Amino acid sequence: MASHEKLKSNAPSGPIEDRWQKHQFDMKLVNPANKRKHTVIVVGTGLAGASAAASLAELGYHVKSFCISDSPRRAHSIAAQGGINAAKNYQNDGDSVYRLFYDTVKGGDFRSRESNVYRLAQISPAIIDHCVALGVPFAREYGGMLDNRSFGGAQVSRTFYARGQTGQQLLLGAYSAMMRQVDKKSVEMFPRREMLDLVTVDGKARGITVRNLITGEIESHAADAVLLCTGGYGNVYFLSTNAMNSNATAAWRCHKKGAFFANPCFTQIHPTCIPRSGSYQSKLTLMSESLRNDGRVWVPKNKGDRRPPNEIPESERDYYLERIYPSFGNLVPRDVASRQAKFRVDEQRGVGPTGEAVYLDFSDAIKRLGEDQVSEKYGNLFQMYEKITGENPYKVPMRIYPAVHYTMGGLWVDYNLQSTIPGLHVLGEANFSDHGANRLGASALMQGLADGYFIIPYTLGNYLGSNKIEKITEDHEAFKASREEAKKRLDQFFSIQGKKTVDDFHKELGAIMWHYVGMSRNAEGLKKAIEEIGKLRKEFWEDLKIPGEANYKNSEIEKAGRVADFLELGELMARDALERQESCGGHFREEYQTPENEALRKDEEFSHVAAWEFSGKDHDLKWSRFEEPLDFEYVKLTQRSYK
Amino acid sequence: MNLNLKIWRQKNSQDKGQFMEFHAKDISEDMSFLEMMDVVNEQLIKDGKEPVEFDHDCREGICGACSMVINGNPHGPDKATTTCQLHMRRFKDGDSIVIEPFRAKAFPVIRDLVVDRSAFDRIIEAGGFISASTGNAQDANCLPIAKDHADRAFSAATCIGCGACVAACKNASASLFVSAKIAHLGLLPQGQAERERRALRMVAAMDESGFGGCTNTGACSAACPKEIGQENIAMMNRDFMRSSAKNRD
Ligand SMILES: Cc1cc2nc3c(=O)[nH]c(=O)nc-3n(C[C@H](O)[C@H](O)[C@H](O)COP(=O)(O)OP(=O)(O)OC[C@H]3O[C@@H](n4cnc5c(N)ncnc54)[C@H](O)[C@@H]3O)c2cc1C
Ligand code: FES
Numbered sequence: 001m002a003s004h005e006k007l008k009s010n011a012p013s014g015p016i017e018d019r020w021q022k023h024q025f026d027m028k029l030v031n032p033a034n035k036r037k038h039t040v041i042v043v044g045t046g047l048a049g050a051s052a053a054a055s056l057a058e059l060g061y062h063v064k065s066f067c068i069s070d071s072p073r074r075a076h077s078i079a080a081q082g083g084i085n086a087a088k089n090y091q092n093d094g095d096s097v098y099r100l101f102y103d104t105v106k107g108g109d110f111r112s113r114e115s116n117v118y119r120l121a122q123i124s125p126a127i128i129d130h131c132v133a134l135g136v137p138f139a140r141e142y143g144g145m146l147d148n149r150s151f152g153g154a155q156v157s158r159t160f161y162a163r164g165q166t167g168q169q170l171l172l173g174a175y176s177a178m179m180r181q182v183d184k185k186s187v188e189m190f191p192r193r194e195m196l197d198l199v200t201v202d203g204k205a206r207g208i209t210v211r212n213l214i215t216g217e218i219e220s221h222a223a224d225a226v227l228l229c230t231g232g233y234g235n236v237y238f239l240s241t242n243a244m245n246s247n248a249t250a251a252w253r254c255h256k257k258g259a260f261f262a263n264p265c266f267t268q269i270h271p272t273c274i275p276r277s278g279s280y281q282s283k284l285t286l287m288s289e290s291l292r293n294d295g296r297v298w299v300p301k302n303k304g305d306r307r308p309p310n311e312i313p314e315s316e317r318d319y320y321l322e323r324i325y326p327s328f329g330n331l332v333p334r335d336v337a338s339r340q341a342k343f344r345v346d347e348q349r350g351v352g353p354t355g356e357a358v359y360l361d362f363s364d365a366i367k368r369l370g371e372d373q374v375s376e377k378y379g380n381l382f383q384m385y386e387k388i389t390g391e392n393p394y395k396v397p398m399r400i401y402p403a404v405h406y407t408m409g410g411l412w413v414d415y416n417l418q419s420t421i422p423g424l425h426v427l428g429e430a431n432f433s434d435h436g437a438n439r440l441g442a443s444a445l446m447q448g449l450a451d452g453y454f455i456i457p458y459t460l461g462n463y464l465g466s467n468k469i470e471k472i473t474e475d476h477e478a479f480k481a482s483r484e485e486a487k488k489r490l491d492q493f494f495s496i497q498g499k500k501t502v503d504d505f506h507k508e509l510g511a512i513m514w515h516y517v518g519m520s521r522n523a524e525g526l527k528k529a530i531e532e533i534g535k536l537r538k539e540f541w542e543d544l545k546i547p548g549e550a551n552y553k554n555s556e557i558e559k560a561g562r563v564a565d566f567l568e569l570g571e572l573m574a575r576d577a578l579e580r581q582e583s584c585g586g587h588f589r590e591e592y593q594t595p596e597n598e599a600l601r602k603d604e605e606f607s608h609v610a611a612w613e614f615s616g617k618d619h620d621l622k623w624s625r626f627e628e629p630l631d632f633e634y635v636k637l638t639q640r641s642y643k
Numbered sequence: 644m645n646l647n648l649k650i651w652r653q654k655n656s657q658d659k660g661q662f663m664e665f666h667a668k669d670i671s672e673d674m675s676f677l678e679m680m681d682v683v684n685e686q687l688i689k690d691g692k693e694p695v696e697f698d699h700d701c702r703e704g705i706c707g708a709c710s711m712v713i714n715g716n717p718h719g720p721d722k723a724t725t726t727c728q729l730h731m732r733r734f735k736d737g738d739s740i741v742i743e744p745f746r747a748k749a750f751p752v753i754r755d756l757v758v759d760r761s762a763f764d765r766i767i768e769a770g771g772f773i774s775a776s777t778g779n780a781q782d783a784n785c786l787p788i789a790k791d792h793a794d795r796a797f798s799a800a801t802c803i804g805c806g807a808c809v810a811a812c813k814n815a816s817a818s819l820f821v822s823a824k825i826a827h828l829g830l831l832p833q834g835q836a837e838r839e840r841r842a843l844r845m846v847a848a849m850d851e852s853g854f855g856g857c858t859n860t861g862a863c864s865a866a867c868p869k870e871i872g873q874e875n876i877a878m879m880n881r882d883f884m885r886s887s888a889k890n891r892d
Contacts, residue, residue, distance in 0.1 A: 051777075058776040070698060071764050073804055074706040090784060129780035135773045135833050137797035144787025162797060168705055169800060176772035183768045191761070214753055243700040277673045282681055283702050384703065387728050388675075453777045501688050503681070548693045552655065553754040555696060556688065 004626040006260065007611055011115035011415040016634055017097075020119040023415070024458055028465030035060035038464055041208055041223040043195050043250055045072030045178070047171055047445055048428025049229030051452025054177035057186035059457055064221055065178065066190045066210060068245050073175045076231055076243040077448065080167020081288035081381065083149060083159035084445040086124035091148050095156040097121045104443060105635040107153040107333050108408070108436020109585035109601065111263070111609070114634055115415060116434050120443075123450045128160055130453060134173040138162050149377075151441040152289050153333035153642075159442045164288055164380045170445055174452070193219070194558060195250040196486045198226065198257045198424065201478045204469070205424035209482040211490075213558065216551035218483050218490075220474040224464060225423045227456065228254060229448075232407035232429035234267065236566045236573065237518070238510025240404035241273060241286040247562040248569050251411050251430050259419040260611040260626070262412035262432035264569065265577035268439055268586045269519050270405035271337035274388050274398075275357040284403040285388055287360070287381055289441040292330045294365035294374065295398070297321050297337070299349040299358050309351070309359055309397050320344060328642040335438045335586045335599070336642060338402035342519050343597065345401075352399040361397035402519060406444060408435045408586065409576075412611045412628070416459035417451060420613075422467065425460060427451035432609070437585025490550050493560045498543030502559040505540050509533065509563070509570055517574050522590040526578040530571055537567040541619070568621060572612060579625060582606045594639070603637050644670050644736035648683065650695055651743040656751045656759075662741070672732035676719065677702060677709065679731055697756040704728040704868060707803030710810075711756055712743040717807035717866045725805065725868040745810035749817070749853040760806050762852035763820060769848035770841035771824040773833050792830055799826035801869045811866035814855030819863035821849050822879035823871045829882060839886030846883050 012019040012026070030038065038061050042053045045067040053065045067075060087100040100121035105112060128146070132138065138160050139147040148157040162169040181187040190210070197209040199220070207222040233248035234240035255261045272287045298317045305312065320340060322329045332340075341358050344350060351357050366374050371394060375382065382393045389399070410432040417425045417433070428448040435443065516529035540563070548554050583592040583599035584606070592600040609628040616622035646667040653660030667683050674682070677699055684694035700708040709726040713719035719729045734740065742756065750758040788796075800823070808819035825842055828834030834841075857876060864873050 055777040069700060069706070069708060070760055071707075071804065073764075073767075074700055074708050076701070076706075078706050079701045079703060088783075125782075126780070129783045130775070130777055132783040132786065133773065133775040133780035133833060135796075135800075135828050135831050137793055137800050137827070137831070138783075139797075140788055140790045140793040142790050144789050144793075145784050165705060165801065168803075169797075172800065176767060177775075177777075179764065179768045180772040180774060182764075189764070191764075243706065244702060245700050278671055280671065280674050280678050280682055282675070282678050285703050383723075384728070387724065387730065390673075390730070390732060457777065499689075501685055503685060545688060547688050547691070553696050553757060556694065 002626050004611070004613070006420040007412065007626055007628040009113060009115070009414050009628060011113060016114065016118045019115055020122060027458055027462035030461045030465045032060055036062060038062065039064060039223040040225050040227065040460065041066070041221055042227045042229060043208065044075065044229035044231060044428070045175065046075035046077035046229060046231055046428060047174055047448035048452045049075070049227070050171065050174035050178045051449050052227055052229060052427055052456050053187050054174060054181055055453050055457045056460065057181035057184070063181070063187045064190065064223065065187050066193045066195060068192065068194050068213070070191055072178065072189060072191060073172060075171060076246050077171045077445070078168045079243060080445055081164045081286065082151065082290040083161035083166045083442040084127070084170060085151070085158050085440070085442040086128045086160060086446065087121050087158060088125050088128060090146060091157045093156045095158050099156065100124060100158065102635055103154050104434065104440060105436065106640060107440040108438050109599065109640060110436065110603070110607065110632060110635070110637050111584055111630065112434055112436035113630060114632060119455070120434050120447055120450050123454045124446050126454060127446060127449045131170060131173050134177055136162065136169045136173040149290055150293055150331065152292060152331050152337065153440040159290070161290065164378060167445060170449065174449070195230070196253060196561065197482045198254045199478050199482045200257060200421060201472060201476060204422045206472055207474070207479060209479070209486050211486070214553055216554070218486050220479040220483060222472055222474050222476070222479065224469045225425065225460060227425045227427060228411065228430050229427045229452070230430045232410070233569060234404045234407055236509070236570050237404040237513045238506045239276065239281060239284050239514070241270060241284050244283060247565070249562050249565045252565040252569055254411060254419065254421065254424060256614050257421065259421050259424060260412040260613050261409070261572060262609050262611045263409040263576065264573045264612065265517065265580060265587055266408035266437050266585065267404060268334060268406040268408060269338040269402045271334055271341055271402050272360060272400045273403035274385065275352060275354060275401040285384065286403070286405060287385060287398065287400060289334065291360060291378060291381065294377070295330065295360040295362050296364060297330055297358055297360055299344045299351060303348045318349070325642045332642045333438055333440060338519060339588060341402055357399035357401045359397040360400045362393060363397070366394065406439055408432065408437060408439055412609070416462060417456060418459070418463065423463065425456060427456060437587055489561070490557060493544065493546050493557060494550065496542065496544045496546070498545050500543050501545055502556055502563050505536065505544065506559070506563045506566070508536055509567060512536070513570055513573070517570070517577055520588045520590050521577050523578060526574045529574040533567060533571045533574065540564065540567055571621065572623060575623065576610055576612065580606055580610060598639070601639070607637070644672065644731070644734065646670060646734065647739040649739065649741045652695065652755055653752050655754060660752065670731055672730070674731045675702065675727060676713070676729040676731065677727050695756060696754045699727055702727040705803060707805035710745045710758060710805055712745060712810060714741050717745060717810040718868055723868055723870050745806050747809045747815035747854070749815065750806060750809065762854070763804050763806065763817070765852060766817065766821055766845055766848045767824065770837070770844035771828070773828060774837060775833070786832060788832060796827050796830040799823045799830065799871065799875055802871050803869060805868065807866045807868060808863035809854065811862040812855065813860065813862070814858060816857045816863070817849050817854040818857035818876050818879065819867060819871055821845050822875035825879045825882055826875040829878060838882060839889065842879060842882035843886050843890065846879070
């Protein structure tokens, strides 16, 4: 097994419930007067970035915060719908920190670090407390207490929510806390900036190079540490539920500067999205998983049954999730629900005009609860569905199909959220940490806020307190070289003067990825993907067409940089999927399945994190694969069963 | 369907800007409005021209980035709908569509349909928060909040900060935006400690940014994609009056 000295998890030992507390005590502190002297760069203002910026500034650090959008409040986290998990056990239904820990490790199909996951579960109740203190208007019961709902992969109700817009309310909470610090001059806000490069000096992360998206200027920003909170890379598939500007560039630039990339092939395909309708489609819209609480998933029993849903009698419907998984029913984890939908479509029992959909039916819920209660819970989702499809889900079952939604892979980090580059910390979806091979619903928001509010304030202090960090400024050679490099790359895009647009390439890449590195994968297809992506990348650098110039707002040049990076990352995802010769969570290799078509893990060979080091140069792509072994002391390795 | 588009083009905030005509061909009724714009832009690029710049991100009506005035209406003709959620089935073959940026003194045009809405962030900075630092909180259920209060606070909090209210108002007032935040926080027990200071500071920041005054025409709520109501403005005015009166003594 290829291990690497840089891949030390730094997770504490001892009883799991004491680890974080012990670690907190063992870590170095920075005294209040010295905090002011440290500048920290936070890239990204989603849940992870905004909460980190606010908390660090509250502690006294000087924070510089960056985002692509015109306002930090518009980060992609705003779109999260369903909710956020926390082990409060307010419902008295048997939840506990240990159960959330257990569910998360199991849901992730045993490919995450126990210490990290336990800490996440431990911190979760404090997140809810803090968000309420900030004024987040969670749903409540008539008695004034907080309400909960259940979510896939769990048999308890531990999900806190704010109608169908939990991400919006949580983000506005974190944003308001950060803006309070802007007012206090502790946070300096730089919106409409895109990070193009990480600047390292003596092997440590010391700043970033950004493009001002309005003026086109290339700027340098120096700091004592850099926090990357730039979200996931689902848009490598072109069509996903991610916002249009979500991208991998910041993480990818760090990867090419030495940060290891972990488990790139672990992507989550969400089971309940609105199916695509045509080639012009620019993104896919998620219908929150919370809908599976009351909606029942079905397809016709008979192949090729094209009758409208209300003409198909009960006896000819197959509620396949309830049939195959009687104890979890419609609430099986996402990877299982997605794969089962794909199997139905492959059997030609799909529905709708394209045959690439299954029904999510609310008629029983409406009978049981009445239209008002259903609307109270899901009103805005139903409305959104109707706007997009022109169909009324109170009357006709929704049509849904899986779509790319979340990436469990990301930059490798240790227990302190530090990457393999000292001083570069990675938070939120951008890191690989807690979800293993499959993330449970409502756990991304929890993780982003745990990282930002409650973990980084401690672990960053430890880094700053235990390292000697020389003063440097933006005049340093390293910044100059990075600026030149960024400019050169921009010039290169303009100089190609080819015939195809960025979107042309992005769509082609997306098709390759969805086809070969999507819901199910096999060795032959993955090899084909690697070859095709290589060809497409070559064509990109020869035939790209970018209009206009670099010195003003020009979306095409922004997109070009992102797609250039996706064209490299896509290949690494395929390579990682090829090397991982097992199925686990969202990574389904057709060669490795049980007789019932469930994912078949190979624990002896693959109970590890695959961390990839970039060992090539520029366009010459080469990687070395290393392993961080995973030990399971508390949760027994078993074949997952939701039956 | 085929459409005639009149789109506002402007190089930067100094440029005077003008309408230019475009044809959108073979538009499907299932496309969203922004997907129609994508089709137009792809064609422009292929013809060697510069595409129309517009802000967008989530494309599901929640981030508040998209900001077009369509045939005179911010976010177009549909009630409670952002530009990105507007679908082409709302239009018919041969229609002419006029597309402009959100116009207001406090929202200078950056390029084409992209405007600078940073004034909204400055207003939030002035008081759109509850001062609770990380680590201070008590158990969340120690503070029961009656469901209807929580629901009303939630409704106000659904504002997406898009600025359609400003674009719709003949005075370019930001009252609906500001009042939504004042109401969200003011309706919650956690928000009481700073209630007066919040109203004073946020209203002052709004005035400094060059937004106009409110004359209660209600155009803002009518254009609001989240249907934020006028009652919030009444609450803002009450809070503001009360705290200014106190501050005078
Ligand atoms: C439709 C949808 C619904 C979801 N619902 C749920 C849910 O109900 N529950 C749940 O737990 N999870 C949910 N998720 C997942 C969850 O929303 C995300 O994983 C999470 O919000 C990511 O937060 P983040 O802070 O890591 O990154 P993001 O919110 O993606 O923020 C990234 C930030 O980085 C900035 N950025 C990116 N690149 C650069 C760059 N190069 N330079 C400068 N800035 C940059 C962006 O501008 C942005 O500010 C959902 C996801 C989607 C797509
Ligand atoms: S693009 Fe986000 S609201 Fe329209």
